[in-house]
Amino acid sequence: MITPIAVLGAGPIADRFAKNSDVVVTEPDSAAVVIHLTADADEVVTQLRAGRDVVTALALRALPVDEVRAACRAGGSTLHATGGFGSAVAARLTRSLAAAAREITRIELIEEIDVPGDPVFPWNTVSEDTLPAFYADALKVLHEAAFGDEPIESPSVAITDSGALHTLGDRTAYRSIRTHGAAAVPLRYRLIIATAAGTSTATVDFHPTDALHPADHLTYRELLTAIGPIQAAAPGIARRDLAITYLRADDRLSAPSPGHRG
Structure with missing residues (x-):
């Protein structure tokens, strides 16, 4: 139908x-x-x-x-x-990878996005006052994936022309790095999980689909x-x-x- x-x-x-x-x-x-x-x-x-x-x-x-x-x-x-927006997929990936790890002590998601001159939602289509809300929701999902129902603090958000850093206390971080028309890969997510046994990193690259920006x-x-x-x-x-x-x-x-x- x-x-x-x-x-x-x-x-x-x-x-x-x-x-x-x-x-x-x-x-x-x-x-x-x-x-x-x-x-x-x-x-x-x-x-x-x-x-x-x-x-x-x-x-x-x-x-x-x-x-x-x-x-x-x-x-x-x-x-x-x-x-x-793009971080929703990253959140799913995070949940899957975090579920495979035990006794996580710290988790960080690094987002690398190349934003060209054309509109790409929401990075250059919403106001700077609205954009932090997207990251705050994704940060909450990131924290829940690693630490379950552990109490969540208020997110700390800092946005600059080159990106943003969002944290929940000392254990959860979501870093966004923006470039403008210079990167070979337009969207990349790198997940870093630290445990008592060591640190692991997983990277996923996204490429254009039918000339549409992957974001x-x-x-x-x-x-x-x-x-x-x-x-x-x-x-x-x-x-x-x-x-x-x-x-x-x-x-x-x-x-x-x-x-x-x-």
């Missing part, structure tokens, strides 16, 4: 949806799911309140959670906050794979696709009672 979707936002990711034969791009009034690609958090609330399910590429931390919860209840709608391709895939689950989910649940193979409810948004979609 072909799903009617609306895409709010322009650029290479929106263009890729328009070329996908599994969906048909229409206006929001006729859409089953709204794909949200802009930095306008208020638009997410508006669409949810109107009764439309929304898959947003914004990180959940960048959204007004109380307003989103109220809009979901008013519209009987569902939000899927993927935090959907945009990964974001597109995150959003695309959320379309089915959001239609099957109960109204009012925010789900972040940051686990390895499954979706999980986010405890910051609870489902309204009663009711599930049939």
